[in-house]
Each structure stands twice: as structure tokens, then as C-alpha cells.
């Protein structure tokens with residue numbers, strides 16, 4: 001299958017979640033804008049708890065992603081299965097970090113105020 | 114009437130008085146050029162194949178008329194029925210309105226084709242209306258011949274322990290309920306059958322067995338249930354490697370395989386099924402041989418089996434209106450049952466202005482939506498070539514695919530074609546067709562439906 005074909009199918013697969021994705025993106029952008037206006041910088045703010053939580057969410061995703069797809073971890077068997085699952089778990093971790101990191105800044109900012 | 118597979122010059126001139134190659138406009142990077150024409154193209158059937166052709170031709174042709182004959186308002190995503198019957202998907206997930214897929218400028222007649230007069234190039238609809246065509250695409254799918262099993266009607270699905278994933282979306286839902294009722298009873302015998310004819314998605318009866326085995330195992334009381342699989346032929350699946358794999362897997366999962374038996378009658382009240390022994394010495398040892406006329410044979414020995422759950426797979430053929438037309442195969446393995454096309458060019462073997470696509474065609478494999486995806490560009494290119502009097506440029510490899518569900522949560526991406534005794538034709542170098550995989554299951558669960566809709570819209 002060509003790359004073009006794969007992209008077409010991916011677009012069709014994502015189409016039903018279009019509004020959900022747009023909403024999620026708006027929330028993330030709004031959160032980042034809000035925190036940036038209060039002095040947040042992704043490279044400056046340190047939060048061990050956020051890092052730990054994002055990592056934990058990513059790790060647990062290895063269990064709940066197969067469950068969400070009506071399957072179980074036991075059926076993750078081939079090399080491609082593991083690459084796909086670890087990729088999805090890593091992406092979940094990054095998403096969790098992108099949301100939790102500015103949130104943790106906001107909370108610490110409010111505590112300081 | 115026998116005709117050569119090329120149109121005569123006179124026919125071409127009649128069809129294409131204004132026929133010329135139009136602008137070389139790219140359309141979504143898909144097709145190369147448009148064709149100006151005055152021809153009337155009729156597509157019978159607006160399922161996976163018909164709808165894909167409507168969209169492709171609407172893009173490629175300028176002028177002319179495209180008429181779709183399709184009686185149903187609702188489009189059914191049939192590959193999802195296995196998921197519904199296995200209790201994984203809600204039924205609503207498999208339906209959409211046909212109108213959503215129909216491009217502008219196409220005339221849609223909401224009626225059944227009643228007969229085709231191929232010599233006069235005329236179709237009569239059930240309403241009595243007649244249509245003259247210059248070119249015809251037959252895409253009317255499959256007829257389910259439940260009546261060839263004595264005592265069986267689709268209305269029985271969901272009652273008396275009877276299931277049938279093929280009996281429409283309601284049938285799939287009721288099959289799930291019948292399986293659920295059997296599971297709740299805590300014990301008993303389930304009999305899964307296969308048909309002595311080609312069937313759409315030949316993997317579906319096997320998938321139903323595997324998903325039910327998963328559900329039986331989930332009860333924690335697998336030993337309380339007996340599972341039988343009754344196959345009319347020596348094989349369970351056309352692809353040899355997969356056939357052997359499934360046989361071994363059935364054996365290891367405690368499925369009692371019986372070969373050369375076809376379901377011949379049922380007594381729903383008594384929950385009994387009659388099986389006719391059709392081999393191995395019989396000429397019908399392959400499950401791709403039996404024709405309607407050959408079903409009622411008194412000399413076949415029969416056995417009666419009690420069941421608590423029975424999965425019925427009806428014999429299948431082209432629809433009666435195709436069978437009664439001159440378009441039906443006259444000899445060879447598909448005679449009397451399937452549309453007579455060249456399995457590579459998909460052009461009719463005797464009527465060059467007629468093409469066939471999808472389940473209706475006589476081909477050794479191919480009754481899948483995945484095949485439709487591969488066939489649609491071939492029919493598009495070859496039809497346009499015929500319209501211009503050119504040689505047919507495109508050839509179908511026989512590509513077909515079946516995500517063989519081997520349990521709820523895992524599947525194998527089985528893709529193969531005509532060549533080398535149905536050798537594998539993997540689309541993705543990183544997916545091994547012989548391995549059970551979670552990622553392939555996710556494809557079946559999440560990706561194939563969008564891919565199917567892309568095919569309908571002529572975009573994949």
C-alpha cells in the first residue's frame with residue numbers, strides 16, 4: 001500500500017473524532033497560552049511529580065490501550081505489535097506531560113499568590 | 114448470442130458520437146484523465162462495488178449519464194457484522210445512508226432490477242420501468258439461498274438457538290443474542306457450519322467460531338461446551354497455509370471437525386440439524402462446486418445432530434435476475450450461478466459492454482470488500498478503454514484479504530491472490546500474514562471501516 005493510501009485511510013479513521021481532536025487541541029493551546037501569560041516556560045519549570053505522573057500514565061497505557069481495543073496485553077505478540085503499543089504508550093506519556101506540566105505550574109503559581 | 118470481447122466500430126460510433134478524450138485533469142491524485150461521452154452507463158447494485166464505481170466514474174466522465182439502480186436507502190458495512198454477532202460492536206456502527214456516498218449528477222433509481230436483456234441492452238426494474246444502457250456494470254452482490262436448507266428461513270435467526278452472521282444486521286444482532294443465551298445456559302453443543310458454495314467473506318464462518326470459542330473460554334467452563342465444525346469440503350479455507358493453520362488451531366482448541374457434510378435441513382423446535390454427506394467419493398468434495406439444481410439429491414446419506422446453538426451459513430449465488438439472464442456463466446465451474454467475466458479484466462466474456470465487480474462475479478476467490486478495492490480501478494480503466502475502443506490496460510491480480518480473527522483481540526492479516534495457488538500478497542512488509550497479531554486486530558476493529566468508506570468514495 002502506498003504512503004498516500006495509508007494517509008487517506010488515516011484521515012478517514014480520524015474523521016469521526018475530528019471535533020474531539022479539535023476540542024482537545026483548543027484546550028491544550030488555551031492552557032499553554034494562559035500559563036505562558038503567567039510566566040510559564042516549558043524549559044524552565046521543573047516538576048518531578050509531573051514527570052513521574054506522565055511516565056506512570058504512559059506505562060499503564062501499555063495495559064489499558066489493548067483493553068480499550070477489546071484485546072489484552074497477552075495478544076501483543078509480534079515485533080510490530082510491540083512497536084505499535086510502545087509508540088502509543090510513549091505518545092500517551094508525552095500528551096500527559098503536555099497537559100500536566102503547565103497545570104502543575106498554574107497550581108504552584110496560585111500557591112505562591 | 115456469442116460476441117467477441119471488443120466492441121465493433123459501429124457500436125463505438127453509436128455510443129460515443131461525441132466521445133473524445135477530455136482534459137487531463139488530475140483528480141485527488143487518483144485518476145489521470147476525464148473522458149467526454151454521451152453514453153448511458155447503468156450500475157446495478159450500490160453496495161461496496163457499485164458505490165465505488167459510481168464515484169470513480171462520476172469523476173472520470175464528462176457528459177453522458179450514470180444511473181445507479183439500488184433499492185436500499187441504507188448502506189451496510191457488512192464486515193462489521195462479524196463484530197456485531199460476536200458482541201463486540203453495536204449494530205448502529207455498521208450503517209450509513211447511501212445518499213451520503215452518492216456524488217452529484219448521478220441518477221439514483223431506488224428499485225430492484227428484475228431482468229436484464231443483454232442482447233437488447235435493456236434492464237427492466239420491478240416497477241416495470243425499463244432502462245436502455247450503452248454500458249452496464251453488474252454489482253448486485255450475492256443472494257442468500259436459505260431456502261436450500263429445508264426448514265430454514267432468515268426469520269428463525271435468534272430463535273431456537275439459531276444464529277447466522279450473514280442474515281443482515283438484525284440477523285447479526287440476533288446471532289449475538291443466541292450465542293449469549295447458549296453461554297448463559299452453561300453447557301451444550303454448538304454446531305458451526307459452512308456452505309457448499311462460494312460465500313462472501315469465506316473467513317466469516319471461521320471467525321464466528323473463533324470469537325465464540327473466546328466467549329466460551331471467558332465463561333471459565335469451556336469443558337462444559339462441545340463445539341463442532343461441519344465443512345462440506347476437505348478444506349476450511351482456500352489459502353492452503355491458512356487452511357492448515359485453522360485445522361490445527363481447531364484441533365488444539367477442542368473443535369470437532371467433520372468434513373464433507375453440508376447442512377441440509379433443520380427442525381428448529383426439536384433443535385435438530387440434518388447433514389447430508391457429500392463426499393469424499395462424491396464429485397462435490399470441494400466446497401466450491403455445488404449448484405442449486407444439485408442440492409436435492411435423495412441418494413446422499415444423512416445424519417441428524419442435536420444442537421443447543423447452530424450457526425447457519427446459507428448457500429449463496431448471484432441473484433435470480435442475473436441467473437436468469439444471458440450474462441450468467443454458461444459453462445465451467447461458475448455455470449448457472451455466477452456472472453461470466455474474465456477474472457482478470459472483469460469484462461464480461463461474451464458481452465464486451467458489460468463488466469462485473471464484487472461478489473457477483475464467477476471467480477475462484479474474491480468475495481470480499483478488499484477485493485472490491487482492488488477491482489474498482491481495474492473496471493474503471495478497462496471500461497474507459499472499451500469506451501474509447503482501446504485494448505484493456507488493467508488486470509486484476511485476484512487480490513483478496515481477510516483479517517482472520519482467531520480470537521476476540523487478535524487476528525491475522527491474510528492477503529492473497531490468484532497466482533501460485535493463492536500465494537500471500539502482503540500489503541505491509543512489516544506485517545507477517547502467518548502471525549496472530551494485536552495490531553491486525555486493531556486494524557479490523559478501527560481502521561478497516563474507514564478504509565472501506567474511502568473505497569466507496571473512490572478514494573482508495
Ligand SMILES: Cc1cc2nc3c(=O)[nH]c(=O)nc-3n(C[C@H](O)[C@H](O)[C@H](O)COP(=O)(O)OP(=O)(O)OC[C@H]3O[C@@H](n4cnc5c(N)ncnc54)[C@H](O)[C@@H]3O)c2cc1C
Pocket residue numbers: 157158159160161162163182183184185190191192193194195224225226227252253254255278279313314317432434470471472473480481482483484485514515516
Ligand atoms: C458477515 C460478513 C463479514 C464480512 N467480512 C469481510 C471482511 O472482513 N473483509 C472484507 O473485505 N469483506 C468482508 N465481507 C464481504 C464484503 O462485505 C462483500 O464482499 C462486499 O460487500 C461486496 O460488495 P458488493 O458490492 O459486491 O456486494 P454488496 O455490498 O452486498 O452490495 C450489493 C448491492 O446490490 C443491491 N442489490 C441486490 N439486488 C439488487 C437488484 N435486484 N437490483 C438492484 N440492486 C440490487 C443490494 O441492495 C446491495 O446494496 C463480509 C461480508 C459479510 C456478510
